[in-house]
Amino acid sequence: MSSTDTALTNRASARRGRPPLGASRAPGGPWFPGVTADPAARVRLVCFPHAGGTPSLFRDWAAHLGDHVQVVPVLLPGRGFRLGERPRRDLRALAADIAAALAGQGLAGGHALFGHSMGALLAYEVACELRDRGAGEPVHLFVSGSRAPHFYGARIGAELTDEALLRMVRDLGGFAGVGGAGEPGGGVLFERRLPVLRADLAACEGYRWRPRRPLRCPMTAFSAAGDPIATPAQVDEWREYTGGSLLRRHLPGGHFYLTGPDRPRLLGEIRAELGRYGGRSRPGRRAGAPRVHTLEPRRSPA
Numbered sequence: 001m002s003s004t005d006t007a008l009t010n011r012a013s014a015r016r017g018r019p020p021l022g023a024s025r026a027p028g029g030p031w032f033p034g035v036t037a038d039p040a041a042r043v044r045l046v047c048f049p050h051a052g053g054t055p056s057l058f059r060d061w062a063a064h065l066g067d068h069v070q071v072v073p074v075l076l077p078g079r080g081f082r083l084g085e086r087p088r089r090d091l092r093a094l095a096a097d098i099a100a101a102l103a104g105q106g107l108a109g110g111h112a113l114f115g116h117s118m119g120a121l122l123a124y125e126v127a128c129e130l131r132d133r134g135a136g137e138p139v140h141l142f143v144s145g146s147r148a149p150h151f152y153g154a155r156i157g158a159e160l161t162d163e164a165l166l167r168m169v170r171d172l173g174g175f176a177g178v179g180g181a182g183e184p185g186g187g188v189l190f191e192r193r194l195p196v197l198r199a200d201l202a203a204c205e206g207y208r209w210r211p212r213r214p215l216r217c218p219m220t221a222f223s224a225a226g227d228p229i230a231t232p233a234q235v236d237e238w239r240e241y242t243g244g245s246l247l248r249r250h251l252p253g254g255h256f257y258l259t260g261p262d263r264p265r266l267l268g269e270i271r272a273e274l275g276r277y278g279g280r281s282r283p284g285r286r287a288g289a290p291r292v293h294t295l296e297p298r299r300s301p302a
Contacts, residue, residue, distance in 0.1 A: 028105060029101055029104070029105060030075065030082055031074055031075060031097075031098060031101040031102075031105075032072050032073070032074065032075065032101070032102075032105060032107065033075055033080070033081070035070075035072050035073075035105070035107070036105075036106075037070075037105070037106040037107055038070040040067075041068060041069060041070035041110075042068040042069070042110070042277055043068065043069055043070070043110055043111070043112055043139055043274050043277045044069070044070045044071075044072050044107055044110060044111045044112070045061075045065065045069055045070070045071050045072065045111075045112045045113075045114055045270070045274065046072045046074060046102065046107065046111055046112070046113050046114070046123075046126075047061070047071060047072065047073045047074060047113075047114045047115070047119075048074050048113070048114065048115035048116070048118075048119030048120070048122045048123045048126075049073075049074070049076070049115075049116065049119050050116045050117035050118055050119055050145070050174070050256075051117060051118040051197055051200035051201055051204065052169070052174070052193050052196050052197030052200055053116070053119065054075070054079045054080060055073030055074065055075050055080070057073075057116070057258075057259070058071055058073045061267065064264070064267040064271065065267065065270060065271045065274060066271055066274070066275065068274070068275070069271075069274050072107055072111075074098060076088070076094070076196075078195060078196040078199065079193075079196055083192075086199075087195055087196045087198075087199030087200065088199060088203065089199050089202045089203050089206065090203065090206070091118075091121065091122060091125060091203040091204065091206070091207045092125060092207070094122065094203070095122055095125035095126045095128075095129050096129050098122070098126050098129075099126050099129035099130045099133060099135070100133075102126070102130065102135075103130070103133065103135050108130055108135040108136065109135065109136055110139065110277075111138050111139065112138050112139050112140040112141070112142065112274060112277075113126060113127055113138045113140075113141050113142065114142040114144070114270065115142070115143060115144065115146070116144040116145050116146070116258060117144070117145045117146050117229065117230070117255065118146070118200050118201075118203070118204050119144075119146075120143035120144055120145065120146030121146055121149055121152060121204065121207065123141060123142075123143065124141065124143065124149060124215075124241065127141055127215055127217070128212060128215070131215070137215055137216060137217045138215075138217050139217065139218075139277050140217060140218050140219070140220065140273055140274065140277070141215065141217055141218075141219045141220075141242070142219070142220045142222070142270060142273075143219065143220070143221050143222070143235075143238055144221075144222040144258060144266070145222065145223070145224060145227055145229065145230050145255055145256075145257070145258070146230050146235070146238075147229070147230045147231070147234035147235065147237070148234060148235070148236075148237035148238045148240065148241065149207075149209040149241065150209040150237070151234050151237070152204055152205075152207045152208075152209065153205065153206075153207055153208055153209070154205070155205055156201055156204060156205060156229075157201050158198050158201035158202040158205055162191075162194060165194070165197065165198070169197070172228075172229065172254060172255040172256060173254045173255060173256040173259075173260070174255070174256050214240065214241050214242050214243050215241060215242045215243070215244070216242065216243045216244050217242060217244050218242070218244040218245045218246070218247070218273075219238060219241070219242045219244065219245070219246045219247070220246070220247040220248075220249060220269065220270075220273060221235050221236075221238040221239075221246060221247070221248055221249070222235075222249045222250075222251060222266065222269075223235040223248075223249075223250050223251070224250070224251050224252065224253045224254055224255065224257040224262075225250065225251070225252050225253065226252075226253060226254040226255075226257075227253075227254055227255045227257070228255070229255050230255070232250060235248070236248065247273070249269055251265060251266065
């Protein structure tokens with residue numbers, strides 16, 4: 001097939017919401033492009049970005065986490081070479097597809113999960129999905145800049161105008177350097193990200209937490225001092241989602257603290273925790289039955 005034919009086929013696939021030609025056959029498939037299971041790694045860290053985010057957030061994490069950790073960034077539809085695919089608005093269905101892809105690519109088992117903001121909620125759902133499929137729980141779940149799942153479901157900005165949405169994201173410290181529609185180059189970049197951002201926010205707004213068994217794996221929950229999206233009290237409630245230990249870490253900075261000067265501290269905390277895992281044993285081995293989840297769903301104040 002010629003390069004012209006390939007390009008035309010890829011455009012047709014994009015219109016149907018499918019990955020480009022060959023993406024599913026490439027190493028890692030469309031979800032983890034270029035990634036294959038590293039047999040030398042003691043643990044794989046699967047990383048989920050924030051709403052509107054891309055795998056570039058985790059570009060150099062491998063250099064900071066040690067040779068024993070394989071970093072596996074997740075590429076969601078609507079970004080990167082999947083730009084032509086429709087962004088997804090059903091978070092549970094998205095989690096089910098990612099869990100199936102992790103298992104299918106041999107990346108489940110001996111895995112840890114990290115997610116920031118929406119990515120934390122997605123990481124939690126993927127952890128539950130893998131457990132329910134019999135693929136085991138993560139050795140560790142890291143949630144960052146995210147309220148506990150039962151706080152999701154309220155409006156958070158999907159309905160805003162383009163300029164209002166840009167203002168909200170910039171006030172939170174995201175899309176650094178992206179200008180408004182009237183600034184050279186800025187509007188184009190933002191417009192490119194806008195459909196994905198709206199879809200991700202809509203997925204969070206449409207999410208409804210449902211009672212289920214808590215996980216058994218240890219968890220670390222990160223909050224930031226200046227984050228209005230996930231207050232310390234809301235982050236504390238992740239404690240109800242695991243029968244294992246919960247470490248709470250409160251860092252300086254705002255919602256996007258992980259791209260600022262406190263990023264080394266975050267990576268140091270993750271490296272220290274992942275350094276505890278010298279093998280691929282199943283997590284959550286402790287005496288007694290798992291704790292019963294008695295938390296009733298609540299909403300954050302309007």
